[in-house]
Structures are given as C-alpha cells and as structure tokens.
Amino acid sequence: MTRDGGEAADPDWSRREIMITAAAAGGSVMSMGTTAAAAAKIAGPAGDRTIDLVLTINWTEHRLTGIEAHTTLLDALRDHLHLTGTKKGCGLGQCGACTVHVDGRRVNSCLTLAVMQQGKAITTIEGLAVQEALHPLQAAFVEHDGFQCGYCTPGQIMSGVACIAEGHAGSDDEIREWMSGNLCRCGAYSNIVASIRQAAAGKA
Amino acid sequence: MSVIGSPVSRVDGPAKVNGEAHYAGEFAPKDLLYAATADSTCPAGTIVTLDTRDAARAPGVLLVLTHLNADRLPYQEPAERVAVDPVAGAQLRVLDGPAILFSGQPIALVVARTQAQAEYGASLVPAPYDADPPAKLRFDPALAQPTSEAAAKKKRGPETRKGDAEGAFARAPVTLDERYRLSREQHHPMEPHATVAEWTGDRLTLWSKTQWVGNERDEIARRFGLPPANVRVINPYVGGAFGSSLRTWPHVTLAAMAARRARRPVRLELTRRQLFTFVGHRGQSEQHVRLGADPNGRLLATICEATGQTSTYEEFAEPLLGPAGATYACDDRLTRYKLVPMNVNTPCPMRGPGWATGLVAQEMAMDELAERLGMDPIELRLRNYAERDPMKDLPWSSKALRECYAQGAERFGWSKRPLKPRARRDGRDLVGLGMATAIYDSGRYPTSASVALLPDGTALVRCATADMGPGTYTSMTQVAADALGLPLARVRFELGDSTFPPAKEHGGSTTMASVGPAIQEACGAVKAKLAGVADGAPITDFAAVLRRAGLDRIEAEASAKPDDAMKTHSINGFGAVFAEVRVDVDLCTIRATRIVGAYDAGRIVNPKLAHSQCIGGMVQGIGMALFEDVEWDEHLGRVSNGTIAEYIVPVNADIHDLDAIFVDTREPLLNPLGVKGVAELGLCGVAPAIANAVWHATGKRVRNLPITPDRLLTA
Ligand code: FES
Ligand code: FES
Numbered sequence: 066m067t068r069d070g071g072e073a074a075d076p077d078w079s080r081r082e083i084m085i086t087a088a089a090a091g092g093s094v095m096s097m098g099t100t101a102a103a104a105a106k107i108a109g110p111a112g113d114r115t116i117d118l119v120l121t122i123n124w125t126e127h128r129l130t131g132i133e134a135h136t137t138l139l140d141a142l143r144d145h146l147h148l149t150g151t152k153k154g155c156g157l158g159q160c161g162a163c164t165v166h167v168d169g170r171r172v173n174s175c176l177t178l179a180v181m182q183q184g185k186a187i188t189t190i191e192g193l194a195v196q197e198a199l200h201p202l203q204a205a206f207v208e209h210d211g212f213q214c215g216y217c218t219p220g221q222i223m224s225g226v227a228c229i230a231e232g233h234a235g236s237d238d239e240i241r242e243w244m245s246g247n248l249c250r251c252g253a254y255s256n257i258v259a260s261i262r263q264a265a266a267g268k269a
Numbered sequence: 270m271s272v273i274g275s276p277v278s279r280v281d282g283p284a285k286v287n288g289e290a291h292y293a294g295e296f297a298p299k300d301l302l303y304a305a306t307a308d309s310t311c312p313a314g315t316i317v318t319l320d321t322r323d324a325a326r327a328p329g330v331l332l333v334l335t336h337l338n339a340d341r342l343p344y345q346e347p348a349e350r351v352a353v354d355p356v357a358g359a360q361l362r363v364l365d366g367p368a369i370l371f372s373g374q375p376i377a378l379v380v381a382r383t384q385a386q387a388e389y390g391a392s393l394v395p396a397p398y399d400a401d402p403p404a405k406l407r408f409d410p411a412l413a414q415p416t417s418e419a420a421a422k423k424k425r426g427p428e429t430r431k432g433d434a435e436g437a438f439a440r441a442p443v444t445l446d447e448r449y450r451l452s453r454e455q456h457h458p459m460e461p462h463a464t465v466a467e468w469t470g471d472r473l474t475l476w477s478k479t480q481w482v483g484n485e486r487d488e489i490a491r492r493f494g495l496p497p498a499n500v501r502v503i504n505p506y507v508g509g510a511f512g513s514s515l516r517t518w519p520h521v522t523l524a525a526m527a528a529r530r531a532r533r534p535v536r537l538e539l540t541r542r543q544l545f546t547f548v549g550h551r552g553q554s555e556q557h558v559r560l561g562a563d564p565n566g567r568l569l570a571t572i573c574e575a576t577g578q579t580s581t582y583e584e585f586a587e588p589l590l591g592p593a594g595a596t597y598a599c600d601d602r603l604t605r606y607k608l609v610p611m612n613v614n615t616p617c618p619m620r621g622p623g624w625a626t627g628l629v630a631q632e633m634a635m636d637e638l639a640e641r642l643g644m645d646p647i648e649l650r651l652r653n654y655a656e657r658d659p660m661k662d663l664p665w666s667s668k669a670l671r672e673c674y675a676q677g678a679e680r681f682g683w684s685k686r687p688l689k690p691r692a693r694r695d696g697r698d699l700v701g702l703g704m705a706t707a708i709y710d711s712g713r714y715p716t717s718a719s720v721a722l723l724p725d726g727t728a729l730v731r732c733a734t735a736d737m738g739p740g741t742y743t744s745m746t747q748v749a750a751d752a753l754g755l756p757l758a759r760v761r762f763e764l765g766d767s768t769f770p771p772a773k774e775h776g777g778s779t780t781m782a783s784v785g786p787a788i789q790e791a792c793g794a795v796k797a798k799l800a801g802v803a804d805g806a807p808i809t810d811f812a813a814v815l816r817r818a819g820l821d822r823i824e825a826e827a828s829a830k831p832d833d834a835m836k837t838h839s840i841n842g843f844g845a846v847f848a849e850v851r852v853d854v855d856l857c858t859i860r861a862t863r864i865v866g867a868y869d870a871g872r873i874v875n876p877k878l879a880h881s882q883c884i885g886g887m888v889q890g891i892g893m894a895l896f897e898d899v900e901w902d903e904h905l906g907r908v909s910n911g912t913i914a915e916y917i918v919p920v921n922a923d924i925h926d927l928d929a930i931f932v933d934t935r936e937p938l939l940n941p942l943g944v945k946g947v948a949e950l951g952l953c954g955v956a957p958a959i960a961n962a963v964w965h966a967t968g969k970r971v972r973n974l975p976i977t978p979d980r981l982l983t984a
Binding site for chain 2: 114133144148157162189191194199206207208210217218240247254256
C-alpha cells in the first residue's frame with residue numbers, strides 16, 4: 066500500500082503534504098497530481114521549512130517535494146518512499162539497523178539528513194542484488210542462518226558488504242570488531258560472522 | 270531422510286534478506302498519519318494541569334488527545350484472564366484520568382503529518398504534577414508482600430512446603446546461605462513495538478506487533494466494546510519480542526483511539542526509550558537460598574525465598590520457584606515468593622520467565638555447595654538427580670538430563686577442569702570453566718489450522734500463530750510437507766492474521782508442540798477429502814484431481830488439543846550448559862570465550878534453526894550474566910540508562926565460540942511430533958554457568974548479576 070492519491074476522510078486534511086514522484090528510469094511508484102510548487106505551499110505551518118529534493122537511490126532518481134528540511138534519510142526512505150527494507154531500530158545511531166551505503170560507504174541513515182545526500186549514490190537493501198536474485202552475502206545469510214527475526218538483517222548485510230569492501234573481513238575477530246555497530250538481539254552473531262567469512266572468501 | 274529433522278534453510282529467508290518482509294509499522298494505508306506520546310516525568314501523583322496549546326499549534330500537528338478530551342473506553346472484563354496477563358490487578362487505562370502510576374506513563378497523544386512533527390509536538394506538552402501519594406521507588410525485600418491468592422492458584426507462591434526444611438537445614442553438616450540478585454532486564458527486540466490502526470466504520474484493522482493476533486483482537490474488542498469479529502489483527506513478521514509482545518499494551522489502544530478521532534489511519538511506533546516503560550520487563554529480583562547437604566553431597570534441605578517486583582496496579586508473579594522445586598531430589602524443601610509493589614510499569618514474561626531467573630540463584634548456589642564439598646559440580650548434580658518431579662510429585666514424561674551432562678561435558682572438555690579456582694592463567698587472562706543445569710516446563714495449547722489444496726499444485730496452510738524468529742514459517746512448512754507427502758516447495762504456510770484458524774500465544778516454547786499437531790490433523794482431514802474425489806490418484810497429483818472434478822480447491826480445517834499427559838506427568842525440557850570465561854587479571858574485564866549447551870528438547874524438527882535458537886539464547890545469557898542492567902534511579906523513579914547504548918546488550922565482538930547439541934530423544938506424551946520446545950530452554954542456565962566460570966577463573970563470587978568489572982574488582 067502507498068498513501069499516494071485519494072481523498073482523506075476529513076476535507077480539512079485532504080491536502081497531500083508530500084508528493085512522491087520517481088523521476089526517470091526504474092519504473093518506481095509514481096504519483097503525480099499536484100505540482101511541486103503547490104505541494105510546498107500547502108504544507109501548512111511548516112511550509113517555510115519544507116524543501117524539494119532529489120535522491121538517487123538504487124540507480125533511480127526519486128523526487129521528494131515539500132518535505133521538512135530536517136527529514137532524516139531513514140524517514141525519507143521508510144515513511145516517504147516506502148522503501149521499508151531499511152529498518153529503524155533506535156533513530157539514535159546506536160543499533161545499525163538503518164545502515165545503507167552512500168557512495169559505497171556504510172552510513173547510519175538515521176543520523177544523516179536526506180537533504181545532505183543529494184547527488185550521491187544511495188544503495189539500500191532493495192538495490193543490493195544487481196543481476197542475481199540475491200547478492201552473494203544475502204545468499205550466505207540464508208545458507209548460514211545469519212538471522213532469526215530478520216529485523217536487524219538488512220542493516221547487517223549492508224554493513225557486511227561494506228566490511229568486506231573495506232578489507233575488514235580478514236579474520237573472524239576482525240569481522241566481529243567491524244560488525245559491532247550492528248546489534249542483533251536474536252543473537253545471530255556467530256552465523257553472521259560465518260556468512261561474511263564465506264562471502265569474503267568468494268570474493269578473494 | 271524425512272523432511273522433519275532436516276536442517277533446511279528458512280523458507281522466509283529470501284524475504285528477510287532482501288527487505289521484502291514487512292513488519293507491523295511498515296504497513297502504510299492511504300492517508301496515514303503519525304502519532305507520538307508525551308509521557309509522565311514523575312512516578313506517582315496527579316496531573317495538575319495539562320497545557321496542550323503549544324503542541325496543537327506545532328507544525329503539522331492535527332490532533333492532541335489527553336485525559337481531558339479522549340474517549341472513555343468501556344474496557345469490558347474478560348470472562349477469564351489469559352495466561353499472558355498478570356495474575357491480578359487492573360490494567361492501565363490510557364488517557365483515562367489524571368492519576369500517574371509510573372514515570373513514562375503516556376499522558377498525551379499527538380497526531381501529525383510526519384513522525385518528526387508528532388514527536389516535536391509531543392515534546393511541547395508540559396504537565397505539572399502533584400506528587401502525592403509519595404512514590405514507592407525502592408526495591409527493598411523488607412517491603413515485599415506474599416503473592417496473592419490468584420498467584421497461588423497458578424502455583425506462584427506464596428509458599429510451598431514438603432517435610433521440615435528449616436529443621437533439616439539446621440541439622441545439616443554442610444550448609445550454604447546466600448542471597449543472589451538479578452538486575453531488571455529489558456527485552457529490547459530490534460523492532461520497536463508499533464501499531465498501525467485503520468477504521469472503516471465500526472470495523473478496525475490493526476497491523477500490530479504481537480505474539481498473539483487472536484488475543485490482541487479480543488483485547489482491543491473488549492477495550493472498545495466491539496464484537497471481536499469487527500477487529501482484525503495482522504502481523505506477518507515479528508522483529509523479535511522475547512515475551513514483550515504477548516500482552517496487548519496501551520500503545521495499541523492509543524493508536525486505535527487516535528485513528529478513530531482523526532478519521533484517518535494512524536501509526537504509533539514506540540521510541541527505543543519508550544521500550545523501557547511501555548512494554549514490560551524482567552523485573553529485578555533477589556533470591557535467598559539455603560541449602561543443606563550431607564558430606565556425600567546429598568541434599569538434605571532446599572529453601573528458596575524469592576522476592577520480585579511488580580507495579581502498584583497489577584500483580585505480576587511468575588514461576589520463579591520452578592527450578593527450586595523441580596530440579597533436584599530433596600525431601601525437605603520450602604519455597605516462598607514475595608513481591609514489592611513499586612511505581613513502575615508492570616513487568617511481563619521475558620524469555621524463560623521465572624525459570625531462567627530461578628536457575629540463576631539455584632545453579633550458582635549448587636556451584637558454591639560443590640565448592641564447599643570439594644566435589645565436581647556435575648557429580649553433585651548427579652548425586653541429587655531427580656528421578657521424578659519432586660515438586661509436582663509426578664513421573665517425568667521423558668528426561669535425558671544425564672545424557673546432556675555426559676555429552677555436553679565431552680564436547681566441552683569438562684574432564685580437564687581443575688577442581689580448584691584460579692588455577693589456570695594464560696597471559697593476562699585468568700581462565701575458568703563453569704556449568705549449570707537447564708530446565709523449562711513444556712506446554713501445549715489447543716490450536717486449529719487449515720489446509721487448502723490449490724489448482725496450481727500447491728498446498729496453502731494457515732494458522733493464526735506467529736514467528737518472532739524461531740522459524741515457525743519453516744518448521745510448519747516441514748510438518749505440512751511431511752504430512753501431505755509433498756516437496757517443501759509445494760507448501761506455503763501463512764500466519765499472523767486473526768482471521769486464520771485460532772492459535773494461542775506464540776510464547777513459552779509451546780508453538781511447535783501446539784501448532785504442529787493441528788497442522789498434521791488438518792493435513793489428514795484434507796487428504797481424506799481428496800480421497801473422496803481422487804479415484805485412487807496419488808496425493809501429489811491433486812491438481813489433476815481438482816481439474817477433473819471441476820473444483821477450485823479442496824479445503825479442510827482441524828483442531829488438535831493436549832490430552833491428560835500434562836496432568837499425569839511432568840513434562841520438561843532439560844539441558845546442561847558449559848561456559849569458559851577469560852578474566853583480565855588487572856582490569857577484571859570478562860569475556861565468555863566458549864559456551865556449549867547440550868539439550869533434551871525432544872525431537873528436533875529443524876536442527877539448523879534449533880541451533881540458531883540455542884546459540885541466540887546463549888547470547889542473551891551472556892547479556893544477563895555480564896551486561897544487562899536497567900539502572901533505576903530510586904529518587905527520581907526513573908530508568909537512568911534508557912537507550913540501547915547505555916543499557917548494554919552483547920555486540921558481535923562479545924561473542925566467541927558457541928555450540929549447541931541435541932541429545933537424541935523423543936517426547937512420548939506431549940504431542941505426536943515428539944517435541945518439547947526449544948526457545949526458553951536456550952536461555953536457561955547460561956547466566957549461572959558463566960557466573961560459575963567467573964568464580965572458577967578468579968576465586969571470587971559475585972552474587973549480583975550482571976557481573977560487571979567494578980563488581981568483580983570490589984568482590
Ligand atoms: S536506527 Fe539508525 S542506528 Fe538505530
Ligand atoms: S535477527 Fe532478530 S535482531 Fe537480528
């Protein structure tokens with residue numbers, strides 16, 4: 066479900082405060098109807114603090130119109146673009162569930178503002194596998210049971226891919242150290258290490 | 270090889286690794302609004318005034334609800350309290366009046382266009398309080414009261430007696446008399462609790478994090494005075510819960526209240542900080558243990574007096590004295606259970622409720638007794654091996670604890686352990702080995718399931734159970750594939766919808782034992798129906814049968830329920846847990862470098878997933894033993910380390926070599942699958958095994974868990 070289109074139950078609230086548009090390639094969900102300028106204007110008391118921006122996520126440009134300037138990258142992904150593969154565990158930079166890649170580097174998306182990431186290449190779990198159905202690390206997580214509930218998993222995998230790319234997957238101890246920003250309350254750590262070890266070996 | 274017992278990968282694995290699995294707060298109905306709450310900052314008293322003008326004027330805010338303008342809900346009484354609720358008391362009614370019962374109680378609800386706007390609006394609600402009556406903020410066993418009649422009915426105190434424990438203790442040649450404390454712990458699943466509520470007329474749909482969709486439907490229906498059929502609860506994926514989503518907490522009510530008033534769908538997602546005060550906790554506890562033994566190690570007296578905490582408005586009592594009653598043979602035994610009512614939010618079950626806590630004291634005490642006797646800790650346990658359940662005075666249905674001790678010891682290398690502490694040093698590290706027994710009471714509930722054979726050749730199996738991580742999706746697919754004689758790929762199992770055939774709570778390690786048999790029954794019923802139209806065709810060809818018969822599906826629903834076995838026998842999972850720790854000789858930092866658990870959990874449906882569950886329990890046990898500590902400010906009546914960086918949980922670098930093995934057993938009575946349940950058992954015994962290893966490494970006993978470096982330094 067997306068919340069584009071449609072009228073609200075209460076006429077007072079029928080204005081759409083946020084326009085989600087996906088520019089160009091990729092066939093993302095599109096929702097048109099009001100112009101960007103109109104959307105910015107109707108944004109209510111916060112109107113003076115709203116902005117338009119374009120984010121490049123998984124090689125697709127997403128236009129966000131009339132969003133609050135202080136919107137985090139995490140909220141932009143989850144609440145505005147409905148890319149909910151990126152998880153919110155704390156919103157405080159303490160758990161790593163929200164890890165994404167920005168220009169290839171791992172970033173806690175709850176600790177950065179969407180507006181700061183314009184013009185950069187953002188990759189989320191939804192865009193990790195390029196050709197195959199699953200990225201080798203995703204496949205390794207399934208094989209080694211690198212999760213139970215799965216909620217920390219997208220963050221673990223984004224972090225794990227970066228950990229390997231950084232050259233921090235040379236030994237189990239090194240993996241443990243460089244994966245310690247990603248909490249897993251189900252306690253799948255050993256299997257996460259095994260998954261990363263395997264994917265790192267495949268790359269070597 | 271049968272598909273039952275085979276280590277298949279999770280059927281929901283691909284959806285979890287590619288971001289397609291949707292958790293409760295990720296459902297976004299059209300026109301969704303966002304809510305946040307303002308919470309009380311005082312632990313007891315009355316709200317004097319509540320000024321919501323600034324909040325109402327804040328950017329994007331559409332609605333502010335407080336006790337002054339919220340609907341009074343009927344809160345109909347249930348015919349019977351469900352097991353997931355506290356034993357007595359009246360649940361918190363949100364926005365129902367000015368009374369404050371604990372710090373963190375929601376006092377205002379703000380609905381806005383974005384999450385950030387809602388949170389900002391909620392931050393603008395000041396509330397002066399009249400702090401009267403004075404708050405009850407000290408966890409002081411001297412203030413404790415015996416558990417109530419209602420608790421006694423569930424065998425949770427206030428007292429059980431057999432023989433003359435006090436006399437036997439006084440006469441015993443070898444005795445131990447110590448107090449063991451465990452800090453309050455929080456579940457902190459990685460997915461914060463969230464509810465999305467949408468009304469259509471007088472029908473309510475909730476996408477809500479829960480371990481029991483059926484109860485959440487019934488509970489919300491009662492709170493709002495609706496027929497249960499008007500409420501639907503959906504939750505296909507639960508991002509961990511560990512007991513914290515068994516009850517229906519007040520935020521679910523708040524989300525539904527807000528959505529009704531706003532006339533638009535509303536999401537209320539708790540912040541990490543709110544997970545300390547909205548959804549229960551494993552309350553702090555103290556256990557006073559007295560053991561008496563003869564010089565050969567035979568237990569002559571077992572006395573355990575436990576004190577827990579509860580809130581002022583509800584009585585939460587758990588089976589804390591289970592281990593003291595059921596683990597070892599001893600003729601003279603006494604247990605007592607008291608609670609300190611405090612201005613806190615009510616505790617709730619947390620993985621291995623009661624049993625894991627009780628084992629901390631009992632297994633540390635047994636280790637100390639072994640030390641006094643100069644005896645190997647396993648030998649002491651074997652000398653007191655209970656051949657029947659001494660508490661219930663019933664035969665065990667099955668018990669392979671001896672095998673657990675033997676196989677676990679072998680795998681761990683226990684025989685090389687020196688008897689004396691502080692005997693091994695490796696560089697800066699003192700190295701120690703410890704062990705503990707694990708026991709958990711198995712259970713089973715009546716459950717229903719349905720199976721539909723579809724024209725595309727797949728079977729769709731449904732049950733209103735949940736999967737918070739153990740792998741219900743996978744193990745039930747295995748059970749159904751086995752019962753139908755189909756390959757796994759042709760079976761799809763769905764759960765987490767209150768319109769599916771009913772199940773009870775996904776908790777207490779009961780899911781496999783309860784849901785599995787219902788699925789077997791439903792599969793049998795659908796096969797019988799198919800046979801009626803199949804003309805002898807094999808079941809695998811049902812697509813062709815459907816085509817020939819002109820049917821679009823063949824469907825059956827069936828139920829399965831436990832027989833008398835739980836009355837005639839004591840049914841428990843058992844285990845033996847072994848831990849190695851390394852303690853820095855100067856800094857007293859502790860690492861749990863190796864843990865092995867050997868378990869008798871009955872038949873194991875999926876060894877890969879069961880192994881994950883057990884090593885996950887070990888990680889939580891490491892947290893319990895070494896890190897997890899809700900710091901309670903007894904002057905302010907508040908948690909003072911209320912984030913997940915300050916409340917320390919194990920991270921990857923804390924985890925080393927973990928292994929779980931399952932002794933080859935089959936439970937004969939509890940259910941036709943032969944399972945006893947894994948989840949709770951995986952936590953039981955881990956923390957005391959680590960604590961005992963810390964003693965063995967250092968020669969120091971820290972009886973206050975978690976064992977932090979400062980506690981060890983000053984011990
Ligand atoms: S949500 Fe970003 S670190 Fe926890
Ligand atoms: S798999 Fe549940 S938190 Fe990591």
